[in-house]
Amino acid sequence: MSADVSESAPAPAAPATRRKRRGVRRGDGLWPWAFVLPLLAGVLVFYIWPILQTAFYSFTTWGVFGGFKWSGLDNYSRLFTDPQLYRSLLNTLIYTAVVLLGVPIAAWLASLLNTPGLRFAQFYRVLFFLPYVAMPAAVALVWRMIFNGDYGILNWALSRIGITGPSWVNTPGFALAAVAVVGLWSSLGFSMIVLGAGLKNIPTELYEAAELDGASRFRQFRSITLPQLAPSVFFVIVVTTIASFQLFDLLYALLGNHNAVLPKTMSLVYYFYDAGFVQNDKGFAAAIAMVIFVLIGLVTLVQFRLQRRWTGNA
Amino acid sequence: MPRTRRRRQSHALIHLVLGVGGLIMAFPFLWQIVMSLSTNAEVQSVTPTFWPAHLQWQNYAAVFQRLPFLSQLWTSVLITVIRTLAQIVLCTLAGYAFARMRFRGRAVLLGLVLSILLVPSQAYLISQYQIVQGLGWLNTLAGIVAPGLFSAYGTFLMRTAFLNLPAELEEAARIDGSGPLRTFWSVLLPVVRPSISVLAISAVLWSWNELLWPLVVSTRATQMPLSAALATLAGDVTVNYPVLMAASLLAMAPILILFILLQRRVIDGLASSGLK
Numbered sequence: 318m319s320a321d322v323s324e325s326a327p328a329p330a331a332p333a334t335r336r337k338r339r340g341v342r343r344g345d346g347l348w349p350w351a352f353v354l355p356l357l358a359g360v361l362v363f364y365i366w367p368i369l370q371t372a373f374y375s376f377t378t379w380g381v382f383g384g385f386k387w388s389g390l391d392n393y394s395r396l397f398t399d400p401q402l403y404r405s406l407l408n409t410l411i412y413t414a415v416v417l418l419g420v421p422i423a424a425w426l427a428s429l430l431n432t433p434g435l436r437f438a439q440f441y442r443v444l445f446f447l448p449y450v451a452m453p454a455a456v457a458l459v460w461r462m463i464f465n466g467d468y469g470i471l472n473w474a475l476s477r478i479g480i481t482g483p484s485w486v487n488t489p490g491f492a493l494a495a496v497a498v499v500g501l502w503s504s505l506g507f508s509m510i511v512l513g514a515g516l517k518n519i520p521t522e523l524y525e526a527a528e529l530d531g532a533s534r535f536r537q538f539r540s541i542t543l544p545q546l547a548p549s550v551f552f553v554i555v556v557t558t559i560a561s562f563q564l565f566d567l568l569y570a571l572l573g574n575h576n577a578v579l580p581k582t583m584s585l586v587y588y589f590y591d592a593g594f595v596q597n598d599k600g601f602a603a604a605i606a607m608v609i610f611v612l613i614g615l616v617t618l619v620q621f622r623l624q625r626r627w628t629g630n631a
Numbered sequence: 632m633p634r635t636r637r638r639r640q641s642h643a644l645i646h647l648v649l650g651v652g653g654l655i656m657a658f659p660f661l662w663q664i665v666m667s668l669s670t671n672a673e674v675q676s677v678t679p680t681f682w683p684a685h686l687q688w689q690n691y692a693a694v695f696q697r698l699p700f701l702s703q704l705w706t707s708v709l710i711t712v713i714r715t716l717a718q719i720v721l722c723t724l725a726g727y728a729f730a731r732m733r734f735r736g737r738a739v740l741l742g743l744v745l746s747i748l749l750v751p752s753q754a755y756l757i758s759q760y761q762i763v764q765g766l767g768w769l770n771t772l773a774g775i776v777a778p779g780l781f782s783a784y785g786t787f788l789m790r791t792a793f794l795n796l797p798a799e800l801e802e803a804a805r806i807d808g809s810g811p812l813r814t815f816w817s818v819l820l821p822v823v824r825p826s827i828s829v830l831a832i833s834a835v836l837w838s839w840n841e842l843l844w845p846l847v848v849s850t851r852a853t854q855m856p857l858s859a860a861l862a863t864l865a866g867d868v869t870v871n872y873p874v875l876m877a878a879s880l881l882a883m884a885p886i887l888i889l890f891i892l893l894q895r896r897v898i899d900g901l902a903s904s905g906l907k
Contacts, residue, residue, distance in 0.1 A: 348728075348732065348811045348812075349728040349733070352724040352725060352815075353724070353725045353728045353734075355724065356722065356724065356725035357725070359778075359780055360781050360783065362762065363759055363762065363777065363781060364781070365743060365747065367757075367759050367762070368747070368750055368754050370757075370758040371755065371757055374757060374758070426648070429645045429649055430649065432645055434642075435642060435645060437646070439894070441649045442894070443890075443894050444653035445652065445653060446894075446898050447656060447657065447660065447887070448659075450886055450887065450897065451840075451883050451886070452858055452861075452882055452886065453842065453858075454840075454842050454857075454859070454882075455858075455879035455882045456879075456883070457862075458865060458876065458879045459660075459663040459879065461865065462662075462876070463659065467675075468674070468675050468676060473678065473679050502656065506656070507901070507902065510898055510899075510902040511902045514899075514902055514903075563751055563752070566842040569842065570842070570861070586751075586753055586843075590753075590843065590847075593756070593757055594847055602757060606751075606754045609753055609754065610750055613751050614749060617749065
């Protein structure tokens with residue numbers, strides 16, 4: 318369907334009263350369609366249709382040579398009895414929890430960075446933000462070297478204080494910890510900047526008034542900083558959680574795709590990738606995708622509920 | 632003055648904390664530079680070589696000789712440029728129409744576009760793969776680029792930008808007799824330039840760094856963008872470490888340079904939009 322745009326020039330705005338002009342505004346002819354259609358077509362083909370199709374696929378089983386047959390809830394019953402699902406979910410939650418530990422650290426650093434008259438503040442901002450813009454696949458390669466069991470600089474540093482470090486990315490528990498540390502490292506700067514902007518927006522008069530009333534530092538923090546900063550904190554937590562739930566890049570690049578610890582360390586998205594594109598079990602993978610979709614939806618919903626409580630109203 | 636002195640002392644403490652923190656943030660990059668200029672033996676020695684005996688600049692040359700780095704770089708540049716331009720054009724047009732024009736079904740269509748913001752990308756992946764496969768676009772630039780030409784986030788961003796403009800702006804233009812396209816192009820577009828740059832920044836970043844999609848649709852090394860190529864190389868024992876470090880530094884370099892040049896705009900833009 319291609320909109321013919323040539324004939325749709327709007328009626329020339331007649332010297333008219335306000336009301337008449339509103340009449341002209343009601344329709345813009347075919348122009349809006351010409352503006353919207355290119356995007357809309359792409360969104361329909363590459364997003365709306367695929368999500369419907371994925372939902373459908375989650376009820377089908379695929380043969381090795383392509384082709385699928387309806388299998389009802391088979392994928393889901395198989396999925397929910399698969400220990401790997403719970404393992405992956407747990408790993409994702411652990412990773413998310415560690416990355417969220419960065420939020421209070423970021424708040425502290427942001428408050429230091431906001432010190433009035435501090436020199437080099439912009440330089441520090443750039444340093445802390447650098448990991449956020451760097452390519453995860455490239456960054457992971459350096460971290461692999463740092464974490465290397467035999468000649469990594471981390472284990473060398475640990476050996477100085479008498480600790481023999483493990484082969485980090487090849488030992489189940491440590492591998493996840495290593496990935497989480499890198500995740501924390503790369504998201505810290507973003508949280509810092511958002512929280513810093515939140516801090517900057519708190520009117521200084523509030524503190525001046527509190528000072529006059531003789532409120533203690535802690536009291537000021539509790540009664541002014543915390544409630545005023547709540548929306549920014551909320552925003553950072555939502556964005557970080559949703560991003561963490563989709564952990565894939567760092568895990569893939571840090572551990573490598575043939576790592577023996579993967580079953581114990583993989584995230585939900587890795588589990589999806591493995592089922593769909595390594596095992597080529599597309600119906601099952603679609604079911605995992607639906608589970609991820611529902612989980613992220615739930616997280617978002619819960620967080621928006623919490624936001625209403627935190628900030629009075631949304 | 633005791634007060635300024637106290638202040639100077641506390642500033643020193645703050646600099647210490649931020650300095651140490653900043654060093655930790657920068658350390659992997661610095662260490663990567665050191666390793667990229669070392670020999671393979673130096674990288675693999677148990678006691679780290681903090682400064683290589685001889686700077687091995689040829690490691691950087693080896694990146695271009697041993698790996699199909701140039702063609703991968705070219706792929707990365709192309710997909711980034713094409714997607715960024717497409718998103719700017721498509722999202723700006725649609726965002727304008729959704730914010731400023733009236734037409735039947737506007738609310739429904741807008742809801743449809745924005746609803747995909749709530750869905751994680753994995754939920755599309757299998758079907759997107761099939762579409763691209765059906766079109767015969769596996770291992771082609773078109774396949775890697777395709778879904779990322781369209782952005783619901785960008786549409787949302789541009790719609791908000793247009794919504795915030797005063798109505799008088801475009802009414803004045805209409806009264807002067809300019810049509811929608813002209814009004815859009817010469818009156819409204821210049822005003823929303825800051826939002827367009829936020830859109831461009833996030834499109835560039837996301838496109839350049841994206842891993843999962845290119846990994847899925849491209850299997851031939853020469854057709855891959857850098858992100859996928861590096862991730863695939865990671866387990867490859869035939870590549871030596873210094874060369875790998877040099878390659879990953881070179882892969883990050885364009886974005887890092889761009890970031891350092893436009894730091895304020897990038898940081899504030901991304902922080903206010905909150906999207907990676």
